[in-house]
Amino acid sequence: MKITNKKNIILNIIAAIEVFLVLSIFILFYLTRTVYTPRILFIPKGNTNYTIKILQKNNLDISKMDKIFILFLGYPQAGWVDLKGNIMTKADFLYRLTHNKAALKNITIVPGETNYFIYKNIAKRLKINNFYCNFDEGFIKPNTYRLPIGMRRKNVCKYLYNKSLKWHQSFAKKIFGVWNYNIYKKYLIIASIIQKEAANIKSMKYISAVIYNRLKKHMKLQMDGSLNYGRYSHIPVSAERIRRDNSLYNTYKHYGLPLNPVCVVSKNALLAAIFPAKVNYLYFLKCGKRTVFSTNYKAHLRNIKRCK
Numbered sequence: 001m002k003i004t005n006k007k008n009i010i011l012n013i014i015a016a017i018e019v020f021l022v023l024s025i026f027i028l029f030y031l032t033r034t035v036y037t038p039r040i041l042f043i044p045k046g047n048t049n050y051t052i053k054i055l056q057k058n059n060l061d062i063s064k065m066d067k068i069f070i071l072f073l074g075y076p077q078a079g080w081v082d083l084k085g086n087i088m089t090k091a092d093f094l095y096r097l098t099h100n101k102a103a104l105k106n107i108t109i110v111p112g113e114t115n116y117f118i119y120k121n122i123a124k125r126l127k128i129n130n131f132y133c134n135f136d137e138g139f140i141k142p143n144t145y146r147l148p149i150g151m152r153r154k155n156v157c158k159y160l161y162n163k164s165l166k167w168h169q170s171f172a173k174k175i176f177g178v179w180n181y182n183i184y185k186k187y188l189i190i191a192s193i194i195q196k197e198a199a200n201i202k203s204m205k206y207i208s209a210v211i212y213n214r215l216k217k218h219m220k221l222q223m224d225g226s227l228n229y230g231r232y233s234h235i236p237v238s239a240e241r242i243r244r245d246n247s248l249y250n251t252y253k254h255y256g257l258p259l260n261p262v263c264v265v266s267k268n269a270l271l272a273a274i275f276p277a278k279v280n281y282l283y284f285l286k287c288g289k290r291t292v293f294s295t296n297y298k299a300h301l302r303n304i305k306r307c308k
Contacts, residue, residue: 031069031091035061040102040151041081042159051076066094074098080148102148111142111266112195114233118264126151133157137229138188138261141167171267175274185261191273192261193251196225197284203291204272209279210293219282221251229262 037060043051048067055062070076073095082102083093105125109118115137123131126149134157141164147156169179176183190211198204214221224237229249235241242252249258281293283300287307294300 031089031094033090035088035090035093037061037083037086037088037093038152038155039083039086040148040155041083041097043076043078043081043097045078048076061090061093066090069094070098077101080104080146080151082148082150102150104146104148107145107147109140109142109145109264111269112233112263113142114228114230114263115140116230117233122147122156125149126156128153128156131156133160135161135164136185136260138192138264139168140164140264142264142266171270186257187270187273188261188265189257189259191265191269192263193221193223193225193257194272195265195269196228196262197223198269198272199286199289199291201268203284204269205275205277206279206281206291206293207284208272208276210281210284212276213280213282215256217282218255220253220255221257223251226251226258226262229258233263 080102083096119131172179194204194207197207226249227237280295284293292303
């Protein structure tokens with residue numbers, strides 16, 4: 001009996017060792033598997049199960065079984081995570097997921113700026129050569145974004161697109177009840193000219209009225225702000241520039257609105273474009289820190305003399 005018991009104990013020990021070895025080999029094999037991943041990930045706030053679910057939706061190689069290993073390492077970092085590479089072992093992936101915070105830079109996009117300078121700023125701040133997104137001018141939401149160095153161009157564009165689209169859709173639905181970009185774009189174009197022309201928020205609705213009144217009377221808009229598009233965003237408009245610029249942005253030569261917005265716009269400029277003041281103004285000029293309006297050309301000339 002004693003010999004039998006000893007044999008059973010030995011067999012159980014051997015079986016346990018075999019199970020341990022098999023399990024160890026499986027874990028070793030699993031953790032040394034190659035994982036392919038974007039270098040920069042955004043991890044929303046939430047528990048580990050929620051994080052795994054979000055990463056799975058983004059086609060990341062992660063499963064519920066990984067929760068066991070994550071628990072030994074800590075918790076997934078919330079926010080931007082820099083994995084320091086695109087190819088790594090599963091062990092490295094899980095470790096970096098729980099330990100690596102990305103170095104962030106502030107990207108400030110102000111109302112009145114054009115894509116040309118916005119993209120240059122992003123390229124410099126995030127160290128992305130020849131950065132660009134295939135966005136309409138005026139589409140990006142003005143804001144300060146905290147984005148990680150090393151983020152891929154297409155991911156930056158996707159992030160900005162989603163944030164901007166959500167902002168425009170929310171604004172349009174509050175005002176119009178629906179989202180129709182083709183209709184909304186007209187107001188973006190008008191708002192962008194207002195943004196370039198207005199000396200302050202108070203004058204926006206009156207400049208908007210001038211635009212609508214001129215369009216109604218089939219007058220050229222003749223506004224310098226429309227010529228501050230693209231790389232000309234910060235260049236004062238001269239008589240020579242007006243003569244040589246044949247683009248549809250030149251409202252001194254062409255009737256109607258440009259085909260695209262001039263720049264990104266503020267909420268105040270959009271509201272002014274949708275709700276212009278109920279006045280008969282057809283002319284205006286900036287005089288110091290204020291804007292002077294008039295209903296006819298003679299009064300406009302008098303205002304020019306007074307301003308000088």
